[in-house]
Amino acid sequence: MKEATSKTASQARSRRVNVRTPDVMERVQAEVAEHYRSEVVDKLRSRHEGLTIGNTTVRLTKQFGFCYGVERAIDLAYATRNVFADNDVYLIGEIIHNQEVNRQLAEMGVCPLPGDSAVDEIEKLGPDDVVIVPAFGADTPTMKKIQERGCHVIDTTCGDVMSVWKRVRKYAKDGRTSIIHGKSSHEETRATASRAEGKDGKGNYLVILTLDECDYVCDYIRSGKGDKVAFLKRFTGGYSADFDPDLHLSRIGVANQTTMLKSETEEMQRRLEVAICDRDEALGKSEKDNFQVFDTICGATQERQDALFEMLENQPDVLFVVGGYNSSNTSHLVEIGEKELPTFFIREADCLKSLEEVLHFDLHQREEVSSYSEVLLGDDPVVVGITAGASCPNNLIEDTILKVFKLRGIDGDLVRSSS
Numbered sequence: 145m146k147e148a149t150s151k152t153a154s155q156a157r158s159r160r161v162n163v164r165t166p167d168v169m170e171r172v173q174a175e176v177a178e179h180y181r182s183e184v185v186d187k188l189r190s191r192h193e194g195l196t197i198g199n200t201t202v203r204l205t206k207q208f209g210f211c212y213g214v215e216r217a218i219d220l221a222y223a224t225r226n227v228f229a230d231n232d233v234y235l236i237g238e239i240i241h242n243q244e245v246n247r248q249l250a251e252m253g254v255c256p257l258p259g260d261s262a263v264d265e266i267e268k269l270g271p272d273d274v275v276i277v278p279a280f281g282a283d284t285p286t287m288k289k290i291q292e293r294g295c296h297v298i299d300t301t302c303g304d305v306m307s308v309w310k311r312v313r314k315y316a317k318d319g320r321t322s323i324i325h326g327k328s329s330h331e332e333t334r335a336t337a338s339r340a341e342g343k344d345g346k347g348n349y350l351v352i353l354t355l356d357e358c359d360y361v362c363d364y365i366r367s368g369k370g371d372k373v374a375f376l377k378r379f380t381g382g383y384s385a386d387f388d389p390d391l392h393l394s395r396i397g398v399a400n401q402t403t404m405l406k407s408e409t410e411e412m413q414r415r416l417e418v419a420i421c422d423r424d425e426a427l428g429k430s431e432k433d434n435f436q437v438f439d440t441i442c443g444a445t446q447e448r449q450d451a452l453f454e455m456l457e458n459q460p461d462v463l464f465v466v467g468g469y470n471s472s473n474t475s476h477l478v479e480i481g482e483k484e485l486p487t488f489f490i491r492e493a494d495c496l497k498s499l500e501e502v503l504h505f506d507l508h509q510r511e512e513v514s515s516y517s518e519v520l521l522g523d524d525p526v527v528v529g530i531t532a533g534a535s536c537p538n539n540l541i542e543d544t545i546l547k548v549f550k551l552r553g554i555d556g557d558l559v560r561s562s563s
């Protein structure tokens with residue numbers, strides 16, 4: 145990291161680079177496959193009845209693991225390292241929410257610029273430095289800083305995320321406040337929120353996460369005015385600088401983080417629309433333009449949720465959901481599972497400590513805990529369901545499959561030859 149002495153910040157302009165040339169991609173794909181591929185998972189993917197050895201069956205959902213956006217982001221990050229072998233390569237935060245993938249990139253010399261200090265660190269970059277923008281994108285102040293430093297930029301932002309940006313920019317242009325269903329601290333939502341401010345920075349947004357928060361906003365909309373101070377306190381960190389609930393809830397447009405639970409997003413959209421209609425009817429207003437919605441759940445998130453619902457029609461005895469604890473789409477798979485059966489959110493196979501003890505992330509306590517379950521114990525037949533979030537590589541899923549069989553006394557070689 146060297147200071148950009150040859151150009152002033154205002155003269156410098158970032159350079160977007162295409163690193164996906166055919167020869168580079170050939171090398172990169174071999175490397176990516178070596179790090180993340182699994183033959184066991186590839187074979188099991190097409191066996192919807194699962195793999196049964198002795199009294200143990202493991203079933204995978206029809207859709208799981210890496211989505212197209214994550215695959216592309218990883219390919220681009222590997223290609224960047226390949227093309228810029230002699231340059232310093234930086235990554236804004238994490239490429240995706242999976243510690244194994246981020247660890248591999250760090251080992252390859254890709255240096256993370258941690259979220260909170262990214263803007264300060266970017267100040268120190270020069271024109272020879274390379275910055276990778278992760279799959280969730282980055283907020284506009286960060287992108288502006290990178291542009292000013294004149295570095296090479298490899299932007300891996302997923303196309304599905306960019307279509308949300310397009311929608312909220314349109315809301316801002318139309319003078320509509322964006323209501324974003326998402327987590328205000330999530331990188332993608334921060335990036336989307338910054339676009340909701342519009343090109344002139346005058347647009348407004350409000351981020352809501354839960355149905356309780358949605359109901360609170362709906363009550364405020366219906367009543368016309370309420371306790372503004374309490375409102376702003378409740379949503380601290382989740383609204384634009386000029387947002388005023390007394391002014392900016394009159395015309396709204398709803399969007400969402402791409403990885404939310406689809407059923408919850410739809411329910412929020414419905415409640416907000418009803419609240420706007422109730423208010424307008426009470427005021428005798430006839431215009432129908434105060435509410436707009438655009439469903440921005442991405443196809444990959446939806447497919448993984450649908451596939452889990454399908455697996456639950458023929459329920460296994462226990463479900464392991466593999467993925468990074470900070471992964472939004474993975475958390476929602478856990479939420480779906482835990483309503484129906486014993487469900488454990490694990491980051492890797494080593495979380496299966498024994499036939500009884502599982503180290504897992506508890507979504508309610510928001511921490512990793514040990515739990516004890518008797519599901520895997522004994523000689524009775526047991527069916528284990530496994531799914532994984534969009535940021536989980538197949539090698540971690542394979543490790544989990546092998547660990548389940550190993551705990552049940554079945555050797556890995558036998559699993560490989562039987563799959």
Ligand code: SF4
Pocket residue numbers: 211212213214279302303304305402403442443444445473534
């Ligand atoms: S989860 Fe969806 S939005 Fe996120 S990277 Fe994958 S495809 Fe893109």
